[in-house]
Amino acid sequence: MCLGIPGEIIEIWEEGGLPTGRVRFGGILREVCLAYVPEARPGDYVIVHAGFAISKVDEEEARATLAALGEMRDEIPG
Amino acid sequence: MPLLGKCGMKYLDEYRDGEKVKAQLRALRRQISRPWRVMEVCGGQTHNLLKSGLEGLLPKEINLVHGPGCPVCVTPVELIDKAIDLARRQEVILCSFGDMLRVPGSKGDLLSAKAEGGDVRIVYSPLDAVKTAEANPTRKVVFFAIGFETTAPMTAMAALQAKRKGIGNFSLLAAHMLVPPALGAILSSPDCQIQGFLAPGHVCTVSGYEEYEKIAERWRVPIVITGFEPLDLAQGLYLLVSQLEEGTWRVENQYRRSVARQGNLAAKALMAEVFQVCDRKWRGIGLIPESGYCLRQEYAELDAEKVFRLEEMPAAEPTECIAGLVLQGRKKPPECPAFSRQCTPQHPLGAPMVSSEGACAAYYRYRNFP
Numbered sequence: 075m076c077l078g079i080p081g082e083i084i085e086i087w088e089e090g091g092l093p094t095g096r097v098r099f100g101g102i103l104r105e106v107c108l109a110y111v112p113e114a115r116p117g118d119y120v121i122v123h124a125g126f127a128i129s130k131v132d133e134e135e136a137r138a139t140l141a142a143l144g145e146m147r148d149e150i151p152g
Numbered sequence: 153m154p155l156l157g158k159c160g161m162k163y164l165d166e167y168r169d170g171e172k173v174k175a176q177l178r179a180l181r182r183q184i185s186r187p188w189r190v191m192e193v194c195g196g197q198t199h200n201l202l203k204s205g206l207e208g209l210l211p212k213e214i215n216l217v218h219g220p221g222c223p224v225c226v227t228p229v230e231l232i233d234k235a236i237d238l239a240r241r242q243e244v245i246l247c248s249f250g251d252m253l254r255v256p257g258s259k260g261d262l263l264s265a266k267a268e269g270g271d272v273r274i275v276y277s278p279l280d281a282v283k284t285a286e287a288n289p290t291r292k293v294v295f296f297a298i299g300f301e302t303t304a305p306m307t308a309m310a311a312l313q314a315k316r317k318g319i320g321n322f323s324l325l326a327a328h329m330l331v332p333p334a335l336g337a338i339l340s341s342p343d344c345q346i347q348g349f350l351a352p353g354h355v356c357t358v359s360g361y362e363e364y365e366k367i368a369e370r371w372r373v374p375i376v377i378t379g380f381e382p383l384d385l386a387q388g389l390y391l392l393v394s395q396l397e398e399g400t401w402r403v404e405n406q407y408r409r410s411v412a413r414q415g416n417l418a419a420k421a422l423m424a425e426v427f428q429v430c431d432r433k434w435r436g437i438g439l440i441p442e443s444g445y446c447l448r449q450e451y452a453e454l455d456a457e458k459v460f461r462l463e464e465m466p467a468a469e470p471t472e473c474i475a476g477l478v479l480q481g482r483k484k485p486p487e488c489p490a491f492s493r494q495c496t497p498q499h500p501l502g503a504p505m506v507s508s509e510g511a512c513a514a515y516y517r518y519r520n521f522p
Contacts, residue, residue: 076354
């Protein structure tokens with residue numbers, strides 16, 4: 075139920091008084107209500123739940139999560 | 153080897169990298185010195201832990217218990233009965249999320265009401281239900297508004313749109329529920345053995361985590377807001393175990409790429425305008441004070457319970473099903489005598505066997521029970 079999928083905003087327009095965007099999830103495009111991410115712009119990634127973006131993905135934090143936690147830095151091969 | 157499989161999507165694939173997950177698990181293993189009993193609250197996390205095989209790779213000291221975070225599992229039978237009652241009325245179009253259709257009420261489910269001629273329609277977004285009302289002005293459209301904090305903003309926007317546009321044939325059967333009071337109820341139970349929580353990342357994306365700080369402080373229990381991919385879950389457990397081993401009880405945020413401490417302010421503002429906090433019964437658990445959202449007086453004209461003058465009827469639940477204990481983390485699905493015998497996804501006795509997020513369905517699908 076609380077599934078949220080990250081997708082990239084391709085374009086933004088207004089529909090019925092609400093900011094709406096076309097968002098790409100892999101090969102699929104969907105219309106998404108952007109009313110709850112007023113700061114989002116085309117090219118941004120948003121997390122989408124039930125037809126609404128609930129957050130703009132923070133790129134820096136996303137990268138930080140991929141980096142080491144604990145003593146991992148020396149352990150990841152390559 | 154990626155866990156959960158590659159899907160070609162940014163912000164998903166990177167967090168499924170098998171080598172990174174394994175390295176994180178090694179760090180976790182070095183950290184852990186004794187057994188810990190921890191709960192992942194969200195059913196989406198339960199599902200991914202089992203589907204990815206991550207649960208089987210965890211150090212044996214970690215006893216993961218599965219929480220109540222499956223909205224269709226905890227929606228009270230009384231409200232499902234009301235939805236079925238509405239769906240059977242000639243003038244009504246009942247709009248619902250697809251997960252809800254096979255969840256048993258006292259007698260039958262929404263799918264059987266549909267098979268008997270009820271107009272039940274699956275929607276992806278609550279705004280689709282508003283559009284259905286606009287397109288069918290001679291019918292009465294009711295949206296069955298279930299879900300946690302993650303989903304409540306979508307219902308709030310549907311209510312606002314219906315009010316703004318003056319759509320007179322739209323109403324809501326409000327069944328929203330709030331996660332922190334349920335954690336409080338679990339922790340208040342005298343035989344509670346949960347020592348730490350992985351808190352639900354998408355609920356907290358909307359609500360933020362100030363409420364969770366109060367819980368951590370009051371019950372001296374560490375909480376880590378956690379995402380849903382295998383690397384997120386492994387990191388969440390690493391942070392949680394680190395706190396348990398140190399004897400601390402802070403709220404930490406593993407899912408920072410989506411969650412801010414204050415949550416989504418725009419969504420919270422609209423929820424506060426449309427909803428007020430009310431007591432809510434949780435299926436299998438019982439009444440939890442201040443654990444639900446009901447429509448404010450200003451939105452009473454959209455309240456299906458008032459519009460259709462729905463009456464309170466006693467609800468019936470199958471007695472052999474132990475869903476309530478499973479949802480509180482007190483039993484695991486295979487401990488239920490009906491599990492995989494009388495109760496299967498094809499013939500579910502309880503809601504956790506129906507939903508893709510229910511713990512019983514996850515065990516049934518991913519753990520190869522007979």
